[in-house]
Amino acid sequence: MATVLVVEDNAANMTLATFLLQSAGHVVLSATDAEAGLTIARSDHPDLILMDIQLPGMDGLTATGLLKADPETRGIPVIALTALAMKGDEERIRAAGCDGYIAKPLAYKEFLATIATRLSQPVA
Numbered sequence: 001m002a003t004v005l006v007v008e009d010n011a012a013n014m015t016l017a018t019f020l021l022q023s024a025g026h027v028v029l030s031a032t033d034a035e036a037g038l039t040i041a042r043s044d045h046p047d048l049i050l051m052d053i054q055l056p057g058m059d060g061l062t063a064t065g066l067l068k069a070d071p072e073t074r075g076i077p078v079i080a081l082t083a084l085a086m087k088g089d090e091e092r093i094r095a096a097g098c099d100g101y102i103a104k105p106l107a108y109k110e111f112l113a114t115i116a117t118r119l120s121q122p123v124a
Contacts, residue, residue, distance in 0.1 A: 002046075005040055006028060017050060034051075050081050051080055065097050079099060081106075100118060
């Protein structure tokens with residue numbers, strides 16, 4: 001069991017991600033914007049962060065950069081949740097500091113497999 005922070009502003013996507021993670025036995029923390037996500041990451045130190053890229057206010061890539069620049073949170077793996085699945089997007093997402101990405105709409109088997117794989121890898 002792991003604690004996973006989901007930063008997602010779309011209620012349907014948040015509900016689905018939360019349901020899938022809880023069904024797999026994980027504890028879910030949630031934030032609907034990047035600022036709240038940063039606060040929760042710093043206070044609760046989740047095992048993994050799922051970060052929507054297109055958020056109101058600060059976007060997910062900016063938030064990820066701040067997390068990776070902070071010694072307190074840099075070791076937390078961040079997986080981008082994105083509808084941006086065009087050529088070049090994965091490179092841009094990884095260059096911003098994300099440790100992987102999951103395309104939306106969420107396909108539950110791939111979603112859970114990606115989470116399980118990321119949680120089993122040692123933190124760099």
